[in-house]
Amino acid sequence: MDILQPGPVTVGTAPSASETTPGLAPEQLRELYSLMASVRFLDTSAVAWQRQGIIPGYAPELGQEAAQVGSAYALDLDCDFAFPTYREMGVARTIGVDMVAYMSTHKATWHGGMYDPQESRLAPIQAVVAGSVLHAVGWAHGQTLQGTPGVALSYFGDGASSQGDVHEAMNFAAVMNAPVVFFIQNNGWAISVPTEKQVAGGSVSARAAGYGMPAIQVDGNDVVAVYEATRRALDHARTGHGPMVVEAMTYRRGPHSTADDPGRYRSLDDERIDAGKDPLERLRKRMLADGIADDDFFAAAHETARSEEEAIRAGIEALGPRPGSEMFEFVFQETTPSLETQANRWREESDHA
Amino acid sequence: MLESTTATLDAAVEYAEVEHLSMQQALNRALDDVLTADPKTLVFGEDCGRLGGVFRITDGLQAKHGDARVFDTPLAESGILGMSVGLAMAGFHPIPEVQFDGFAYPAINQIVCQIARMNYRSRGKLPMPVTLRVPSFGGIRAPEHHGESLEALFAHVPGLKVVSPSDAHDAYHLLKYAASRPDPVIFMEPKSRYWQKGPVDMRDGGTLSGARIVRPGRHLTLVAWGAMVARCLQVAELAAEDGIDVEVLDLRWLKPIDAEALARSVGKTRRAVVVHEAPLTSGLGAEVAQLITQQCFDTLKAPVERVTGFDVPYPSGDLEDEYIPNIDRILLGIQRVLEYRRG
Ligand SMILES: Cc1ncc(C[n+]2csc(CCOP(=O)(O)OP(=O)(O)O)c2C)c(N)n1
Numbered sequence: 001m002d003i004l005q006p007g008p009v010t011v012g013t014a015p016s017a018s019e020t021t022p023g024l025a026p027e028q029l030r031e032l033y034s035l036m037a038s039v040r041f042l043d044t045s046a047v048a049w050q051r052q053g054i055i056p057g058y059a060p061e062l063g064q065e066a067a068q069v070g071s072a073y074a075l076d077l078d079c080d081f082a083f084p085t086y087r088e089m090g091v092a093r094t095i096g097v098d099m100v101a102y103m104s105t106h107k108a109t110w111h112g113g114m115y116d117p118q119e120s121r122l123a124p125i126q127a128v129v130a131g132s133v134l135h136a137v138g139w140a141h142g143q144t145l146q147g148t149p150g151v152a153l154s155y156f157g158d159g160a161s162s163q164g165d166v167h168e169a170m171n172f173a174a175v176m177n178a179p180v181v182f183f184i185q186n187n188g189w190a191i192s193v194p195t196e197k198q199v200a201g202g203s204v205s206a207r208a209a210g211y212g213m214p215a216i217q218v219d220g221n222d223v224v225a226v227y228e229a230t231r232r233a234l235d236h237a238r239t240g241h242g243p244m245v246v247e248a249m250t251y252r253r254g255p256h257s258t259a260d261d262p263g264r265y266r267s268l269d270d271e272r273i274d275a276g277k278d279p280l281e282r283l284r285k286r287m288l289a290d291g292i293a294d295d296d297f298f299a300a301a302h303e304t305a306r307s308e309e310e311a312i313r314a315g316i317e318a319l320g321p322r323p324g325s326e327m328f329e330f331v332f333q334e335t336t337p338s339l340e341t342q343a344n345r346w347r348e349e350s351d352h353a
Numbered sequence: 354m355l356e357s358t359t360a361t362l363d364a365a366v367e368y369a370e371v372e373h374l375s376m377q378q379a380l381n382r383a384l385d386d387v388l389t390a391d392p393k394t395l396v397f398g399e400d401c402g403r404l405g406g407v408f409r410i411t412d413g414l415q416a417k418h419g420d421a422r423v424f425d426t427p428l429a430e431s432g433i434l435g436m437s438v439g440l441a442m443a444g445f446h447p448i449p450e451v452q453f454d455g456f457a458y459p460a461i462n463q464i465v466c467q468i469a470r471m472n473y474r475s476r477g478k479l480p481m482p483v484t485l486r487v488p489s490f491g492g493i494r495a496p497e498h499h500g501e502s503l504e505a506l507f508a509h510v511p512g513l514k515v516v517s518p519s520d521a522h523d524a525y526h527l528l529k530y531a532a533s534r535p536d537p538v539i540f541m542e543p544k545s546r547y548w549q550k551g552p553v554d555m556r557d558g559g560t561l562s563g564a565r566i567v568r569p570g571r572h573l574t575l576v577a578w579g580a581m582v583a584r585c586l587q588v589a590e591l592a593a594e595d596g597i598d599v600e601v602l603d604l605r606w607l608k609p610i611d612a613e614a615l616a617r618s619v620g621k622t623r624r625a626v627v628v629h630e631a632p633l634t635s636g637l638g639a640e641v642a643q644l645i646t647q648q649c650f651d652t653l654k655a656p657v658e659r660v661t662g663f664d665v666p667y668p669s670g671d672l673e674d675e676y677i678p679n680i681d682r683i684l685l686g687i688q689r690v691l692e693y694r695r696g
Pocket residue numbers: 085087127128129130156157158159160161187189190191252256399428430452456459
């Protein structure tokens with residue numbers, strides 16, 4: 001199956017890492033592992049931060065490290081742009097977003113995060129499920145109009161795939177031959193609703209056929225396979241062949257968010273069975289077997305992850321609330337008299353209190 | 354089905370007279386009663402089935418009433434509300450949920466263009482007995498789109514009725530009442546009050562249409578709804594220490610607004626402050642102020658004040674308390690009205 005040809009859909013599973021010679025140098029494999037280790041440590045720590053009262057809430061991505069790191073690693077940061085949901089911490093870390101600025105959304109400092117989206121190549125954190133999928137198509141079409149080589153990478157979940165906007169986005173993209181890759185993390189759950197009750201037809205990638213675009217369904221817990229699939233999809237879009245779907249089959253090992261109690265809708269035994277192989281453990285075993293890394297490397301990677309988390313935590317703890325005046329500052333580029341009056345009233349009354 | 358009233362619903366369930374319930378429990382009991390009494394009732398939405406809703410309002414209802422009547426839908430608000438139209442046309446009585454206020458927006462097309470006007474379009478032949486439950490308003494330090502106040506948006510749409518309870522008793526009775534109406538009702542639940550307990554007279558809901566005086570007073574009327582009612586009661590207690598006797602009027606119905614209750618209350622107190630979390634401009638405070646001014650113009654001592662949220666997107670948790678009208682801002686609003694002198 002040639003997934004690079006536009007036209008009839010090809011749904012397949014990308015070769016798993018162990019079956020292929022990936023186009024990745026040992027150094028890159030080590031980097032992928034280190035990224036996943038950093039993401040894993042920060043992610044599990046953030047859940048602890050919430051328990052300790054450092055942040056009010058968090059949506060863990062535990063189990064999705066390979067899907068997030070592998071896909072984001074394939075981006076060309078000179079020209080591409082990623083559109084995250086609320087669960088893409090691993091994407092942010094991989095493309096080098098300022099992580100204090102990113103995590104500030106979970107401290108309830110600023111909804112979209114505090115990073116500069118243009119500079120970071122990452123759209124603001126998106127709380128609306130499927131809210132940004134059409135944006136990715138528009139951004140991608142903009143590249144076509146400008147003759148620039150960028151590709152949009154649109155992240156969304158199995159749950160999001162039910163929204164009408166996703167249909168519109170896929171159809172627009174296909175009609176306009178837009179350079180966009182729809183990257184679905186099918187993690188088995190949308191809060192309490194399992195994929196079987198969410199996605200008719202068995203998969204999101206199967207739908208691509210209806211839009212005449214190619215699709216790859218990939219083992220989302222295999223970071224090399226995810227990287228390969230995403231890289232091929234990005235190349236496909238970049239070379240003028242239009243949109244493509246990548247569906248990474250993975251598993252949400254944690255709760256939906258720190259406010260969620262999965263015990264109400266799935267058992268621990270099911271979790272263990274459904275989660276599949278741990279993405280980090282998998283790569284570690286492979287690297288050891290291939291002699292790409294030794295125990296010292298892994299110890300060092302974990303140590304780096306630990307000190308990174310420490311620095312990010314310190315940054316988050318030091319982050320005070322934004323001044324209330326910022327509520328008014330960013331509503332418009334050109335403010336209005338009424339808003340100024342309200343801001344003045346707010347200031348007087350705050351001073352009074 | 355369309356004729357069912359709270360009286361017939363009550364006949365189906367036996368209750369002790371007064372129970373102490375949280376608003377979450379009261380709403381859950383109301384849904385349970387309606388499902389028990391009216392076989393055409395369906396309760397559905399995202400995570401409403403097995404999980405019992407993210408706020409547990411539908412907790413246990415699927416186990417009791419079956420997954421044909423209480424069910425999870427795929428994740429699509431337009432789908433949930435659009436399907437409600439067809440179910441209503443087929444003779445069912447849908448009580449859909451959108452998970453949070455901000456996620457009613459993806460359903461606006463179906464709410465505004467379809468649910469609100471099918472009765473009109475069909476010359477009364479296709480009524481829409483749909484009660485849309487919307488966990489509403491802010492105050493829980495939640496992510497974006499989890500703290501918004503959409504009442505003015507809904508109230509502006511011809512063909513929709515809008516109601517918001519402020520305590521467990523009203524939550525129980527108003528939900529049963531709304532669910533027994535033949536017209537679409539947007540039922541806005543003040544999510545920051547879900548866990549607040551209060552006495553619920555299970556048998557006697559009292560008057561369920563119109564506004565309700567929750568604290569009588571002589572000097573000034575505070576008009577509020579939803580979560581702001583409790584805050585206004587606190588303000589009234591503080592004002593009383595300064596000898597200011599504040600009446601608190603819980604509007605409850607945001608469409609239709611109980612104009613007579615406004616006239617009665619402000620006719621007596623001659624001063625009014627409206628409090629809401631929603632942004633100022635074109636908020637319901639403007640509507641309330643106009644209804645008061647028109648009816649009480651000759652006796653009003655001061656222009657009606659508005660203490661509201663600002664014309665800004667509902668902010669992140671850290672700035673929430675700067676946005677939502679707090680006790681100080683409401684007291685200052687009261688002060689402005691009391692100190693007003695005609696020029
Ligand atoms: C439009 C909209 N509806 C509902 C919600 C509430 N909500 C947040 S996440 C979520 C489930 C999303 O599932 P999925 O798309 O599979 O992503 P995952 O959470 O698994 O990463 C829901 C229902 C929302 N944020 N936005």
